[in-house]
Amino acid sequence: MNLPLVATLVAFFLGIYGLISTSELLLRRELLSSNGLLSWDIIRLHFNSLFNKRLLWFFDQLCSYPQILLILYIRLACSFIMILSFALPKHLFFFSIILFLITNLIVAFRNRYGNDGADQMALIVSAAFCIGVISSNVECLKYSYYFIAFQALLAYTTAGWAKLFSMQWRSGTALKYLISTQTYGHRWLELRIKENTRLPLLMSWVTITFLSCFFIFFIIGGKVLLFGLVGGIFFHLGNAIFMRLHTFIWSFLSTYPALYFVRIDMDTFIASFR
Amino acid sequence: MTLTSNIVVIFFIGWAFISIVCQFKKEKFDVLRAYDFCGLIPTWTFFAPNPVSSDRFLYYRDYVSDKSTEWKKANKEESFACIDLLWNPSRREEKAITDAMFQLLRMSDSFDKDRLHLTTSYLTILNFITTRTHEPNTVAIQFLFATKRFDEFTKPLFVSSIHAIP
Numbered sequence: 001m002n003l004p005l006v007a008t009l010v011a012f013f014l015g016i017y018g019l020i021s022t023s024e025l026l027l028r029r030e031l032l033s034s035n036g037l038l039s040w041d042i043i044r045l046h047f048n049s050l051f052n053k054r055l056l057w058f059f060d061q062l063c064s065y066p067q068i069l070l071i072l073y074i075r076l077a078c079s080f081i082m083i084l085s086f087a088l089p090k091h092l093f094f095f096s097i098i099l100f101l102i103t104n105l106i107v108a109f110r111n112r113y114g115n116d117g118a119d120q121m122a123l124i125v126s127a128a129f130c131i132g133v134i135s136s137n138v139e140c141l142k143y144s145y146y147f148i149a150f151q152a153l154l155a156y157t158t159a160g161w162a163k164l165f166s167m168q169w170r171s172g173t174a175l176k177y178l179i180s181t182q183t184y185g186h187r188w189l190e191l192r193i194k195e196n197t198r199l200p201l202l203m204s205w206v207t208i209t210f211l212s213c214f215f216i217f218f219i220i221g222g223k224v225l226l227f228g229l230v231g232g233i234f235f236h237l238g239n240a241i242f243m244r245l246h247t248f249i250w251s252f253l254s255t256y257p258a259l260y261f262v263r264i265d266m267d268t269f270i271a272s273f274r
Numbered sequence: 275m276t277l278t279s280n281i282v283v284i285f286f287i288g289w290a291f292i293s294i295v296c297q298f299k300k301e302k303f304d305v306l307r308a309y310d311f312c313g314l315i316p317t318w319t320f321f322a323p324n325p326v327s328s329d330r331f332l333y334y335r336d337y338v339s340d341k342s343t344e345w346k347k348a349n350k351e352e353s354f355a356c357i358d359l360l361w362n363p364s365r366r367e368e369k370a371i372t373d374a375m376f377q378l379l380r381m382s383d384s385f386d387k388d389r390l391h392l393t394t395s396y397l398t399i400l401n402f403i404t405t406r407t408h409e410p411n412t413v414a415i416q417f418l419f420a421t422k423r424f425d426e427f428t429k430p431l432f433v434s435s436i437h438a439i440p
Contacts, residue, residue, distance in 0.1 A: 020360070020361055023361070023363075024361065024362065024363040024365070024366060025363075025366065027363045028363045028364070028366060028367060031366065031367055031370070035401065035404070035405045036402070036405075037367060037370045037371065037374075037398060037401075037402045038370060038398075039398070039401055042394060042397045042398050042401055043394060043398070045392075045394055045397065046394045105312050108312040108313050109311050109312045111370075112373075112394065113369070113370035113371075113373040113374050113377075113395075113398065114366045114367070114369045114370030114373060115313060115369075115373075116369060117316075117317070117318070117320055119313070120313050120316050120317070121316070123312065123313060123314065124314060124316060127314065128286070131282060131285070131286075132282075135278050135279075135282060137276065137278055137279060137282075139275065139276070139279045140278060140279055140282045143279070143282055143283055143286055144282075144286070146286070147286040147289070147290065150290055151290075151293065151316065154290075154293060154294065154297070154316075154318060155316070155318040155320075156318075158297045158318035158319055158320075159318055159319060159320040159322065162319040162320070162322035162323050163321075163322040163323070165322075165323060166322050166323035166324070166325075168323070168324070168325060168327075169322060169323070169325070173327075174321070174322075174325040174327070175325075177325070177326075177327035177328065177423060178321065178325050178326055178327065180423070181326060181327070181328060181329045182329045183326065183329060183330075183368060183372070184326060240359050241359055244358050244359075244362055244365065246358065246359055246360060246361070246362055246365075
């Protein structure tokens with residue numbers, strides 16, 4: 001697992017995330033218009049007291065409708081390039097990473113509502129990755145992978161422990177009600193939970209245990225880490241199927257190459273002292 | 275290590291430290307989030323410790339002269355489709371409505387009505403409601419948030435003022 005291979009894989013998964021999320025926004029572009037739910041005319045009011053007129057004017061040029069559509073099309077193009085980075089010239093990949101981050105930052109800044117954890121992870125990964133790439137320094141690229149791996153571990157651990165300290169999650173009630181909602185629920189699973197009252201408890205504790213102990217997979221490393229990563233894929237796949245959290249799988253998958261690389265790198269470092 | 279490497283390491287360590295401390299929901303860390311315009315300080319708690327346990331709906335009604343219509347749902351409910359596993363454009367709208375509603379609900383406890391009317395979340399929802407289909411000769415509109423758990427009745431959480439439309 002070398003640095004360029006990790007870069008290709010991170011870019012690939014980030015690109016898929018970017019392709020899906022950007023195309024969804026472009027299809028529902030009316031949300032971004034003046035009459036839409038994500039109207040810049042209203043969102044900019046939040047910044048009236050924070051920014052001066054010149055800075056607001058600058059953001060108006062980027063975030064107003066239809067200018068924001070150009071930002072989204074650039075983001076879409078960058079997503080394609082990142083997916084195909086293994087077959088494209090390096091300088092194209094280099095600029096696509098930078099533009100992907102810039103467009104991500106603009107969209108995240110502008111769209112104060114409607115973003116979720118997948119968007120946040122993708123933004124953080126693309127920011128760290130971009131810093132590593134543009135520094136043109138092998139050490140910096142490695143440090144960016146360490147940071148990405150850290151964020152993935154922090155995400156899983158925090159999610160697990162927050163659930164561990166929640167009585168609703170420990171009792172299975174949280175999952176029972178969550179699956180019954182229209183927003184995050186699934187009718188088939190809701191019926192199974194009603195038939196088997198122990199199922200939400202079991203599912204809750206599997207979720208809590210897996211997430212809380214994910215960092216242990218990383219610490220042990222080797223095949224145990226691979227098992228953890230495969231478990232992670234199934235976990236996110238389950239979330240996509242039953243909770244319609246379909247972009248999480250791609251944004252979190254973009255952290256897995258870095259996780260695996262960092263573990264091997266740590267093993268190499270430890271072995272050098274023996 | 276070069277100067278660039280040192281700067282990058284310090285930057286990542288600082289970002290990592292802020293990421294860790296901000297996972298704890300303390301008011302003193304809110305000042306950091308107040309200036310995090312792009313969401314670079316993560317929140318990784320994901321449905322915990324208090325998960326979503328009910329659906330929240332946005333309703334609106336029209337006032338035609340002095341009579342009001344029945345409450346109508348502001349956004350149509352999308353039925354589940356297999357393609358949702360890969361691609362779900364309606365999700366962003368649903369989440370945006372929920373986010374705006376949650377923010378407005380939090381503010382409604384501490385802001386008076388006049389100040390609440392000027393918040394981004396209130397105006398966002400009001401703007402959205404204005405673009406829905408209305409009865410002919412509608413002179414004013416009003417919106418309502420309600421919550422419903424599968425085994426309970428629909429409960430109103432917030433009712434807006436009545437707003438005249440042009």
